[in-house]
Every structure is written in structure tokens, then in C-alpha cells.
Amino acid sequence: MNFQQLRSVREALRRNFNLTEVANTLYTSQPGVSRQIRELEDELGTTIFERAGKRLTGLTEPGKEIVIIIERLLLEQENLKRAAQEFGARDQGRLTIATTHTQARYALPVVVQAFRRSFPQVHLNLQQGSPLHIAEWVASGQADIGIATEGLQADARLSTFAGYRWNHVIVAPPGHPILARERPTVEELARHPLITYDTGLTGRSHIDEAFARAGIVPDIVLTAMDADVIKTYVAAGLGIGIIAAMAYDSEEDTKLRSLAADHLFASNMTRLAVRRGAYLRNFAIAFIEMFAPHLDRNTITAQQDEDAAAARQPEPAGA
Numbered sequence: 340m341n342f343q344q345l346r347s348v349r350e351a352l353r354r355n356f357n358l359t360e361v362a363n364t365l366y367t368s369q370p371g372v373s374r375q376i377r378e379l380e381d382e383l384g385t386t387i388f389e390r391a392g393k394r395l396t397g398l399t400e401p402g403k404e405i406v407i408i409i410e411r412l413l414l415e416q417e418n419l420k421r422a423a424q425e426f427g428a429r430d431q432g433r434l435t436i437a438t439t440h441t442q443a444r445y446a447l448p449v450v451v452q453a454f455r456r457s458f459p460q461v462h463l464n465l466q467q468g469s470p471l472h473i474a475e476w477v478a479s480g481q482a483d484i485g486i487a488t489e490g491l492q493a494d495a496r497l498s499t500f501a502g503y504r505w506n507h508v509i510v511a512p513p514g515h516p517i518l519a520r521e522r523p524t525v526e527e528l529a530r531h532p533l534i535t536y537d538t539g540l541t542g543r544s545h546i547d548e549a550f551a552r553a554g555i556v557p558d559i560v561l562t563a564m565d566a567d568v569i570k571t572y573v574a575a576g577l578g579i580g581i582i583a584a585m586a587y588d589s590e591e592d593t594k595l596r597s598l599a600a601d602h603l604f605a606s607n608m609t610r611l612a613v614r615r616g617a618y619l620r621n622f623a624i625a626f627i628e629m630f631a632p633h634l635d636r637n638t639i640t641a642q643q644d645e646d647a648a649a650a651r652q653p654e655p656a657g658a
Contacts, residue, residue: 385399388402434620500610509579534559534577
């Protein structure tokens with residue numbers, strides 16, 4: 340048994356059983372991947388994959404259990420490397436943060452600046468995407484830390500932590516009638532075209548919930564992934580905007596005015612996620628502490644251990 344065999348199995352699952360893609364990922368040949376998988380199956384004395392001819396089509400019942408162990412073994416191999424790097428080059432390396440546009444644009448600049456001052460030899464990589472992409476990048480090891488408001492808690496492969504709370508604000512061009520209302524209602528908002536975030540992004544669920552409670556279907560004429568786009572079209576007169584409060588700056592957004600919306604929409608929690616069981620290097624912990632000062636290595640490790648223990652518990656009978 341060797342790590343190349345384990346990687347071949349893992350990538351076959353990740354690449355939806357497409358051995359051509361597996362071979363490209365592992366920089367080898369398709370016959371080589373097939374051979375690695377067969378040799379592991381022969382050694383274990385069981386079949387991991389279901390097949391139609393030479394094509395992999397799914398996991399066998401034993402395979403479903405085996406891939407869990409393979410993931411754990413490969414994670415521990417990565418942890419060994421990280422631990423060795425920590426002691427060999429303590430403040431050098433690469434840190435990948437997966438996050439949304441809103442977090443990267445408005446919440447992280449101060450943190451990144453402080454981190455760069457403390458760790459000038461660590462190369463930072465910011466990957467921007469949707470919460471679903473962020474969760475997958477962290478769970479698969481493509482990113483070290485994930486930061487988003489939605490989606491992270493739902494992924495059982497991650498350990499998640501509360502970061503900070505924030506609210507939405509209403510934005511409109513100067514002179515817009517809605518600005519005459521200090522505390523507008525959802526009914527008053529619904530009289531105007533609305534521009535806000537895509538479904539599943541930046542607290543959109545709380546916006547939808549507020550209108551649903553009032554029995555109102557708002558006229559959302561435009562949605563976007565980030566606040567900069569929303570503000571552009573609000574300034575162009577296409578409608579009222581609902582954005583994250585951190586995304587509005589009265590000095591920069593001179594073509595807009597804002598109204599508090601915390602009386603309308605529930606507050607949101609931005610969360611931070613790491614891969615369950617992953618060893619975090621010193622500079623990764625430092626980044627987390629700069630972003631969320633209430634967290635530290637002991638807190639993070641304890642939560643990872645608790646999550647890992649819970650994942651190993653058998654499901655109750657009849658579940």
C-alpha cells in the first residue's frame with residue numbers, strides 16, 4: 340500500500356469517477372491510475388469501486404467506508420508535512436484564504452495589512468467565490484481558511500467558528516422618497532424596485548425572510564454577487580439597494596445615501612471555517628486571531644477534536 344494508490348482513489352471520487360481527469364490531476368496516465376486502484380483493491384481483498392466494463396460508476400458498500408479512512412490517512416500525511424514545515428521554516432510559507440467578494444473587499448484589508456507586517460515571508464492567496472465553493476475549497480485542502488456568512492456550517496467536513504455580526508443597510512440616490520422615512524417598513528420598501536445580493540450570498544436569506552413574514556413578494560429587479568455592482572446600479576436609478584453595512588462608506592459613496600435596516604432584517608454572522616483535523620501552522624492561527632480575536636489555537640483545536648469525535652459516533656438505530 341502506498342500514498343499514490345490512496346490519492347488515486349481519492350481523486351477518482353473527487354473527479355466523479357472520470358479517470359482521465361484523475362490522471363491529469365496526478366500527472367500520470369489513465370492506465371497507471373487504473374493499475375494503482377486495482378493493486379490497492381487486491382491488497383485489501385475487497386472491491387472499492389463499482390464498474391461497468393472498465394469504467395468506474397460508483398462506490399461499493401465497503402468502498403464507502405474505505406474512502407473515509409483514505410481521506411483521514413491523506414489528511415494526516417498533509418499534517419505531517421505542515422508540522423515539519425512549522426519547525427523548519429516557522430514564519431515562511433503560503434496561506435490560502437477562501438472568501439466572498441464582500442469579505443475580501445470590506446472586512447479583510449485591515450487584517451491582511453496587519454498580517455503582512457507580522458509575517459512578511461508568508462505569501463497570501465485570496466480565493467473569491469460563493470459560499471459553496473469556499474466550503475469545498477477548504478474541505479478538499481485547496482484553501483486553509485474559509486470566511487463567509489452562509490454555507491460553511493452545513494458542511495460536515497469543516498469545523499466552523501463565529502467571526503463577527505453585521506447588519507444590512509438600505510441605499511438610495513440623494514432625494515429618493517425612501518430617504519424621507521427614518522425607519523421604513525418592508526411594505527414601504529416593496530413599493531420600489533429593489534437591488535440586492537444573489538440568493539445564498541451575504542445575508543440574502545434574512546432579507547427574503549423579512550418579506551415572507553410580511554406576506555410580501557418584493558420586486559427584486561437585479562441581483563449581484565457583490566455590493567460594488569449593486570451600488571453602481573442603485574446610483575444609476577434602477578432601484579433601492581440592500582447591502583451589507585460594511586459596504587457603505589459615506590465618504591466614498593458620494594452618489595448614495597443610507598438608512599439603517601437592522602429593524603427590518605435579522606443580523607448576520609460571518610463565520611470562519613477550517614478543515615476538520617487539519618494541522619494549522621502558526622501563521623494560520625495568527626491570521627485567525629487577527630480576524631477574530633476571541634479565537635486561539637486551544638479553542639480551534641478543541642472544536643476540531645470535538646467535531647472529529649462526533650463524526651466517528653455511529654448513527655442511532657433507525658436514523
